[in-house]
Amino acid sequence: MDRFIIKGGRRLKGHVDISGAKNAALPIMAGALLAGGPSLVLRVPRLADINHMSQLLSELGVDVSRTDSDALRLEVKDESSSHARYDLVRKMRASVCVLGPMLAKRGEARVAMPGGCAIGSRPIDLHLRGLRALGAQIELEGGDVVAKAKKLTGASIFLGGPFGSTVLGTANVMMAAVLAKGTTVIESAACEPEVADLAAYLNSMGAKIRGAGTPRLTIEGVSELRGAQHEVIPDRIEAGTFMVAAALTNGEVKLSHCCLDHMLAVTDKLHEIGVIVEQADGGAVVASARHLEPTDVSTQPYPGFPTDLQAQLTTLLCLADGNSAITEKIFPDRFMHVAELMRMGADIRKEGPTAIVTGVKRLVGAPVMASDLRASASLVLAGLVARGETAVHRVYHIDRGYEQIEKKLQPLGAGIERLAE
Ligand code: EPU
16 A cells, blocks of 8 residues: 655646546446447546546446556447446445446446445435336346346436435436436436536437536437547546645645536635636646635535535634634535644534635645545645655545655655655
């Protein structure tokens, strides 16, 4: 297990290229199960989660290969297996999004039921409700979800749950509905850009999806889909993480392949805190005068402030001049970073799903433990600004979702090194 050693206090300056979005690439890869021919997906980041999805798809008869550093070619060769094993699903929850396409294309799917994870309990009841509405018969057998349907039929489906819309649930039901007989309407669909990107890929394969990016999707079923070429959208969470890094270190960083249009809630909050984010040809420039104002923020489904940037924003607000309240409305228990940040001198009090952060003058380096992907990112950020040395252990969590983050931080002037444990 690798760890990062970070020498804090260096100002970040320079340029960073943002990778394609993990959370768009994963369901798009699963979407390739629906096609009759090869697909070429461009700007697929090199991440542990992408490797897990490639392995899962290979077991499901898909030939997956990297044609160059950022392109993946996917072609279905054998449709005889439809079992996503617990071993793989356990490693990566997004494996669940093979359920919809396998059911639609192969008439059956057996997918291990994902358990909870470090960010809390993560049910899939809405996925199953949507697939049942399309006519699937679904049972739970030995910890696997077993779904069967000779032919799916379009239906009107309300997909809202207690915490709002569901990203992968929408992806699953949408991928099942594209091959269903007749028209499907999904109401309370997730509006995340990653869902819209999946819809764009499916449409280029011949699907008929309207309303992507809005809460109401209308899908006219078609009889077959062909392979297609598609470029994955930029990763707004990686971009937001680098924006916070620039802000924390009083730096000035230019981000290319950064779509500010997907980040309004984030840039609006950063402006309120005193961080300058400006559009610059094909990307953005971020600068900060290092006087950070406190603020209140609640995570929300898109277009609200993303839960996947909550931990990173918490680190930023640790150094603001006053009290901030951060409320987690998507995953109320997603606060594993708090105790670790406190080891570095942060002043944070938890009250239910809210963290009350009182700004401190400085953070101090310490050994800390990464617990999940975004929590780990928040600890790396803290290390970049802390006085002295920070060791972030278990960085395999961060490798799941950030493409060699240390290699992107080093040219900006960060003192970060990866060591084998
Ligand atoms: N929910 C239900 N029932 C369901 C599905 C979800 O109650 O059937 C609840 C969840 O418990 C949660 C809320 O609905 O409270 C939203 O969950 P959602 O289904 O949208 O999450 P997800 O699709 O499993 C994706 C991202 C997560 C991101 C969330 C929220 C991928 C691969 N994962 O997960 O990304 O936090 O949407 O935006 O797209 C990450 O990248 O670090 C990450 C965790």
